[in-house]
Each structure stands twice: as C-alpha cells, then as structure tokens.
Amino acid sequence: MTTFREYRDALAAGGSVERDLPALPTDAIRFQGERAGLVSRAVAAFIDVLIIFAVVLGTIAVFWMLSFIINPANPADIGSIEAASTQQRRIPEVITMIVYGYVLNVLYWTVFWAISGRTIGNLIMGLRVVDRKGRSPGWIVSFLRAVFCTGFPIGLVWSAVSHKNKSVQDVVLRTSVIYDWVVGIPWLRSDLEPLADAETRSTTT
C-alpha cells in the first residue's frame, strides 16, 4: 500500500495520477477469469471467420480491379466468348482463395493471440486466450493453436462437454479461454505491466 507521504512525494517529484476507467459492469465481476463456454467461443470464432472472409473477398476485389490496370478490357470484346474467359482469369482460382483464407486465418489468430490473447471476435465477446499459467500464449503456442483451430474447428465442440470447458486444442496445448471483459485495445495500454511482462517472457522463451 502506498502511504500518503509516498504518494505526495511521488506527486512532488513530477508524477501524475492515473486512473483506469472501470471496464466492468459490477454484475460481470464474479465470472471474470472463468473458462468460457461453447456459445461465446463459437460466436467469437464466427466473427473472426467472417472478418477473414471479408478480407478474402476484399482481396478478390482488389485483384479484379488491378487486372483492369494490367490487362484493360477491350469494349469490343464485351459479350464474346474470349471476353468471358478473360473475365474468368481476372480473379484468382477458388482453391487459391481458400488456401489464402486459411493461411490468413492462421496468421491472424497467431498474431492476435500472441500479442494480447484476443482476436477481434474475442474482444467483442469478452474472451481471452491464456496459457497454463494464465498469461497470453507465446508465439509458438499461438501458432500451433491457430493451425489446430483452423484445421480442426470441430474440436471447439468438446468445450461443451469438457469438465473444464476446454476444447480439444485447449487440452492438447494446455490453454484456456476465459471471460475477460476489457473495453479498448489492451495491448496499447501501458499500465498493464503484468501483460507486458507476460509478453516479454513469451517472446524470450
């Protein structure tokens, strides 16, 4: 506990008073830190997949528009068979875009889980991925988990049955998904030193 003298001395030495706005409704405090169930996690994952899908669609749109710069359409070809085949080539193959979506999803989950334990879907649903010590998972664990979740999404269903609300991925990688309602962008908050320490540890290991 900081005594009044220390507090006053710190202020006299040029310190400033920092106050966190409360991020929690009072009724939500009791279940903070508990392992989340299937519904919240599925909704969060669905939001993430939607985001990736939107990014893939955006990529296709960008490719399609760029194709007109690289290979402008001839107004005389409109309606012709060659023109149709040309249009077909203006966007990437479907299989390519699927692979691209999977890779993007793995990258997205890896980066976000390693940095903060939260993806955008997690942030919206108030969830956070932690390792077996309650810290944000490191890059390796995040990458393995992202690959596992992307390649075997049905593993999430096990969290509805598991005694600890753990999915197959959580059981294998010893991670957990907890309720952690934070409003804002946690990894930009300088006052969360334990989080910064956790990141340092995870990056050095």
Next chain:
Amino acid sequence: MEEDGFSGSVVGNPAGHEVILIARPAAPSPPDAVEALREILTSSIGLATYTATTIMSLVEQTVASAVNATVGAAMDRAVPLVADAILQRLDLTDLVLDRVDLRRVVESTLDEIDLTSLVLQRVDIDAIVGAADIDAVIDRVPIVAIADYVIDEIDLPQIIRDSTSGVAGEALDSVRRQGVGADVMLSGFIDRIIRRRERSLDAPGTPESLLARGGDEGLVDDEGVTP
C-alpha cells in the same frame, strides 16, 4: 401623722363632719455621725477597689502584649530554622508516597474538576494541532482501504460506467452477457444429460479486467501451483 417632713393633725367635729387639714414642716432629725462615717468608708473602699482593678488590667495588657511581641519575634526566627532542620532530615517525597493515598487524592481531585472544560478553557488546541505532524497521522490511516471501501459502498465504477458508456458499450455488454448466459445454459443442459454436478471453471492467472481493480493475486499455473 407625720410623713415626708410634714406633720399634721385632723380635727374633727363629730357633729359637723368637717375635716381640717393643717400642714406644718416636720422637724429635721439630728445628723448621725456614725452613719456618715460608715458611708464615707464604704465609698472609699469601692473607689480603691475600682482603681486597683483598673491598674491591674492595664498592667496585664501591657505585659501580655510585650510578652507576645517578644515571643512572636523569637518564634519567627526560630521556627524556620527548626523547620529547615527537620526538612533536611526528612525525604518528603518518600514520606508522601508512603503515607499519602495518592490515588484517592488524585481521584477526588479529578472528581472535583471538569477536565474537559478545563482543557477547553486553558489549552490552545489549535496551537497543538498546528504543531502536530499531520502527515505522520495520515500515514497511519489506511486511506486507500477507506477509499476502496467508499468506492465499493457507493459502487462508483458502476456510476462512472453508467454515465460514460454509450449505446455501443451497453450493446457490447449485452451481447457478452447473452453469450455468458448461453454458455451457462448449454453447459447446464449437457451436465444434466451426463449427470455431472459442477464444472471446474477457475482458470489460472488473473484476468486483465480485474488487474485494474487491484485484483492481482499472483500467477498460478494450470495445476494450481504458484511458479
């Protein structure tokens, strides 16, 4: 008939019933020398007695005052010397401690006086407070605990949240709440099917949402062991 130096006779006529009263001076009795001498002697003795008594009284008063003055002066000079000599041979403090019931004396004194009013009248409390080290007093007061208590009592976070969060924040909370509710409902449903009593949902570590509230209880790993 003779009375008060006058003498008279009543001449009466039995037939006429007239009464004549004749007054004539009575003849003075001859002086008695013995009686006079006796009176003179008596008066002389009284006068002599009175004079002697007065002289004796005057002498007595004079002598007494002279003796008093002499003895008083002697006492004034002798008593301090004697008292000093006695006090030098005595330890008054020990004497008082041994012989005096100090508790009774103090208690009866305190019963007699109103200490509070005495202090209020005679003591400059402002000066005492001004000289006191208030910082030291405040350092001993658990201000943070008091502030936490007050904040908890009035639920300040909720007040701030209610007054600052917008519609989007409330919508976000609502979505999250519904998610939590759906989780609980689904897990309860499945637990009933497989006849399981309760889930173990406590995860290791402290959520960031509670860190800002000072809820850092330290990191505990998945097996409940503090690293």
